Amino acid sequence: xxxxxxxxxxxxxxxxxxxxxxxxxxxxxxxxxxxxxxxxxxxxxxxxxxxxxxxxxxxxxxxxxxxxxxxxxxxxxxxxxxxxxxxxxxxxxxxxxxxxxxxxxxxxxxxxxxxxxxxxxxxxxxxxxxxxxxxxxxxxxxxxxxxxxxxxxxxxxxxxxxxxxxxxxxxxxxxxxxxxxxxxxxxxxxxxxxxxxxxxxxxxxxxxxxxxxxxxxxxxxxxxxxxxxxxxxxxxxxxxxxxxxxxxxxxxxxxxxxxxxxxxxxxx
Numbered sequence: 001x002x003x004x005x006x007x008x009x010x011x012x013x014x015x016x017x018x019x020x021x022x023x024x025x026x027x028x029x030x031x032x033x034x035x036x037x038x039x040x041x042x043x044x045x046x047x048x049x050x051x052x053x054x055x056x057x058x059x060x061x062x063x064x065x066x067x068x069x070x071x072x073x074x075x076x077x078x079x080x081x082x083x084x085x086x087x088x089x090x091x092x093x094x095x096x097x098x099x100x101x102x103x104x105x106x107x108x109x110x111x112x113x114x115x116x117x118x119x120x121x122x123x124x125x126x127x128x129x130x131x132x133x134x135x136x137x138x139x140x141x142x143x144x145x146x147x148x149x150x151x152x153x154x155x156x157x158x159x160x161x162x163x164x165x166x167x168x169x170x171x172x173x174x175x176x177x178x179x180x181x182x183x184x185x186x187x188x189x190x191x192x193x194x195x196x197x198x199x200x201x202x203x204x205x206x207x208x209x210x211x212x213x214x215x216x217x218x219x220x221x222x223x224x225x226x227x228x229x230x231x232x233x234x235x236x237x238x239x240x241x242x243x244x245x246x247x248x249x250x251x252x253x254x255x256x257x258x259x260x261x262x263x264x265x266x267x268x
Contacts (some may be wrong), residue, residue: 001029001030001254001255001256001257002026002027002028002029002030002242002252002253002254002255003028003029003030003031003032003104003146003148003224003251003252003253004026004028004030004031004032004148004250004251004252005031005032005033005034005106005148005150005222005223005246005251006031006033006034006204006222006243006246006248006249006250006251007033007034007108007150007222007246007247008030008033008034008035008036008246008248009035009037009246009248010035010036010037010038010246011033011036011038011043011047011069012037012038012042012043012094014245014246015043015044015047015197016091017244017245017246018055018063018244018245019047019089019245020046020050021249023050023053023071023244026250028071028073028252029072029073029074030070030071030072030073030104030241031070031072032068032069032104032106032148033068033069033070033071033106034067034069034093034106034107034108034149034150035066035108035150036057036059036066036067036068036069036084037064037065037066037067037089038064038067038091038132039059039076039202040055040056040057040059040061040073040154041090043225050071050192052072053072053073053075054071054072054073054074054075054076055069055070055071055072055170056069056070056072056076056079056095056097057069057095057112058092058093058094058095059092060091060093061090061091061092062090062091062257064236065091065092066091066092066093066108066148066156067092067096067108068093068094068095068106068107068108069106069194069248070104070106071097072097073190074099074167076097076099077098077099077100078098078204079095079096079097079098080095080096080098081094081095081096081134082094083128083131083132083135084131084138084199085131086137086210087124087127088127088128088131090126091110092108092128092170093107093108093109093110093128094106094107094108094132094135096135096136097141098195100143101142101143101144102143102144102145102146102230103139103140103142103143103145103146104142104145104146104148104157104176104237105132105135105136105145105146105147105149106130106148106149107147107148107150107151108149108150108165108223108245109125109129109132109149109150109151109152109153109172110124110125110128110152111125111152112124112125112152112170112171112173112176113168113169113170113171114170119170119173121170122170122173122175122176123171125170125176126175126176127181130240132147133183133186137186140227140230141227143149143229144229144230144233145226145227145230145261146224146225146226146227146230146255147188147223147224147225148223148224148225148251149222149223150205150221150222150248151180151181151221151222151223152170152171152176152221153172153176153177153180153221153239154166154171154172154177154219154221155177155180155181155190155193155220156177157218157235158199158200158201159174159197159219159221160218160220161201161203161217161218161219162217162221171219171221172219178181183225187227187228187256188225188226188227189225189226189227189231190223190224190225191224191225191226191230191231191234191237191238191253192220192223192224192238192239193255194231194236194237195236195237196211196237200202200239202220202239203215203216203217203218203219203220204218204220204221204222204239204241204248204249204251205218205219205220205221205243205248205249206218206219207223207247208247213247221253222248222251224237224251224252224253225238226243226253230258232255233255233257234254234256235254235256236253236254237251237252237253237254238251238252239251239252240251
């Protein structure tokens with residue numbers, strides 16, 4: 001099974017830049033999208049319901065803003081889109097699909113910088129992550145859990161090209177990084193970093209303009225975190241930095257499910 005996560009920076013725009021071609025060629029079983037920035041009915045029918053896929057959306061109430069989605073080869077047994085807090089739910093930043101005992105959550109963590117780049121949304125960002133963790137901690141009591149999405153935080157200096165000049169920038173503030181550390185200390189596993197513990201230069205987002213992507217001046221802010229039982233099933237973790245169409249690139253993992261009877265892998 002292959003799980004991929006991608007902040008598409010507007011699904012309508014990404015569709016014009018090759019999203020459907022990626023969907024057809026990526027060999028994924030589940031794709032988690034962030035920053036969809038559209039209601040389902042605003043998308044082309046082929047994007048709403050592509051052949052061979054089941055699609056679930058959680059849009060923001062505000063038009064053209066935020067929004068997450070899950071594309072799955074198999075139908076989900078259950079879909080959840082609420083954290084139980086209207087303050088966070090109205091922004092369309094959380095959706096979780098259950099496939100048997102396995103849960104896959106797609107999250108789009110807010111940027112803390114605010115409209116004036118004054119870090120005014122850091123409090124909201126931290127509160128959202130706390131609400132997500134409470135919900136996900138409950139989910140992992142029932143089986144393996146994967147959390148895929150844009151966390152809008154580079155955890156360590158190795159996760160961005162220029163850590164020294166970004167210490168006061170949202171995305172690399174100490175209190176934001178501490179949240180990731182707290183998750184890891186609580187048993188969640190950053191599967192890419194586990195498999196590539198000391199490798200620098202691996203990024204998933206680059207500022208637009210300034211030749212940042214070509215020069216690989218980026219940040220690794222897109223993650224797949226796994227519960228302990230889920231992480232044991234991961235055979236590979238990767239960043240598809242050659243895929244364009246957004247200012248982010250897809251990240252993903254391969255998951256092995258022992259399956260001697262040939263039954264549906266997603267139910268294990």
